Amino acid sequence: MATTADQLREEVRRRYAESARAVTEGGGGCGCGSDSCCGNGDGDAARFGEALYDAEQRGALPEAAALASLGCGNPTAVAELNDGETVLDLGSGGGIDVILSAKRVGPTGVAYGLDMTDEMLALAQQNAREANATNVHFLKGVIEQVPLPANSVDVVISNCVINLSTDKAAVLSEMARVLKPGGRIGISDVVAEDHLPPEERAERGSYVGCIAGALSKSEYEAGLKAAGFEQISVEFTHQVADGMHGAIVKAFKTSTRERRGLPVVASAGKSGCC
Numbered sequence: 423m424a425t426t427a428d429q430l431r432e433e434v435r436r437r438y439a440e441s442a443r444a445v446t447e448g449g450g451g452c453g454c455g456s457d458s459c460c461g462n463g464d465g466d467a468a469r470f471g472e473a474l475y476d477a478e479q480r481g482a483l484p485e486a487a488a489l490a491s492l493g494c495g496n497p498t499a500v501a502e503l504n505d506g507e508t509v510l511d512l513g514s515g516g517g518i519d520v521i522l523s524a525k526r527v528g529p530t531g532v533a534y535g536l537d538m539t540d541e542m543l544a545l546a547q548q549n550a551r552e553a554n555a556t557n558v559h560f561l562k563g564v565i566e567q568v569p570l571p572a573n574s575v576d577v578v579i580s581n582c583v584i585n586l587s588t589d590k591a592a593v594l595s596e597m598a599r600v601l602k603p604g605g606r607i608g609i610s611d612v613v614a615e616d617h618l619p620p621e622e623r624a625e626r627g628s629y630v631g632c633i634a635g636a637l638s639k640s641e642y643e644a645g646l647k648a649a650g651f652e653q654i655s656v657e658f659t660h661q662v663a664d665g666m667h668g669a670i671v672k673a674f675k676t677s678t679r680e681r682r683g684l685p686v687v688a689s690a691g692k693s694g695c696c
């Protein structure tokens with residue numbers, strides 16, 4: 423029987439709840455079995471997780487926050503963040519990028535983390551307390567329906583989460599809705615080379631392991647354009663499987679639509695993306 427989108431999302435939630443529990447009990451986030459979280463084992467240490475942050479950033483974090491890192495890049499290194507800005511991290515996990523962003527935007531700024539997994543939210547809150555980060559808020563919800571008002575965020579970041587979504591067009595659309603006009607995204611994600619069809623992506627790794635659900639480079643670019651972004655770039659940084667890469671995705675929310683009086687929000691599923 424085919425797996426429905428709801429079943430897939432529940433499988434993702436269970437896997438990351440398991441991963442958060444493993445960290446809370448003193449283990450590593452990916453130590454709960456092959457394919458149970460981003461990556462497939464020890465050989466993935468350089469391609470996923472805390473190794474992608476520099477020593478200074480790791481030193482500024484509680485150990486559990488660094489251990490809980492399950493990303494495929496370092497979005498705080500690619501998104502320029504300024505004092506007083508509002509940042510939203512989609513799929514914030516153990517909170518590593520929210521805590522680092524909170525430091526960068528300073529006490530007059532705010533960093534929000536959004537995640538659907540209770541165990542991850544609890545871990546992130548504990549990590550933020552240990553890091554003495556006060557300008558952080560963790561929200562429970564799904565990235566396909568962000569619980570924040572339109573035009574309220576300066577920067578959206580995300581680390582290895584959009585590939586896990588079962589409705590990527592809705593996620594891209596929600597990013598455009600919550601961003602202020604001219605707002606920007608700095609995202610790390612797994613991205614496939616364009617010649618690789620979805621079946622071949624699925625042969626290279628599981629959905630919960632951040633491989634099978636990855637968009638291709640041109641799918642990402644087209645999806646962002648349809649959702650209302652401009653100055654889009656998708657750059658491969660390191661290979662994570664044959665024909666699949668950790669990538670940095672950057673773009674700006676276009677303000678021209680608003681100037682022309684057109685709605686910025688494309689409705690979910692209509693962007694022609696994915």
Ligand SMILES: C[S@@+](CC[C@H](N)C(=O)[O-])C[C@H]1O[C@@H](n2cnc3c(N)ncnc32)[C@H](O)[C@@H]1O
Nearest residue numbers: 438491492493513514515537538539564565581
């Ligand atoms: C691979 S981990 C990455 C966590 C974090 N960004 C990091 O770099 O360590 C994926 C996270 O995204 C969350 N997640 C996956 N799909 C989601 C969705 N549709 N809505 C909200 N959270 C989601 C999971 O609960 C998990 O915490």
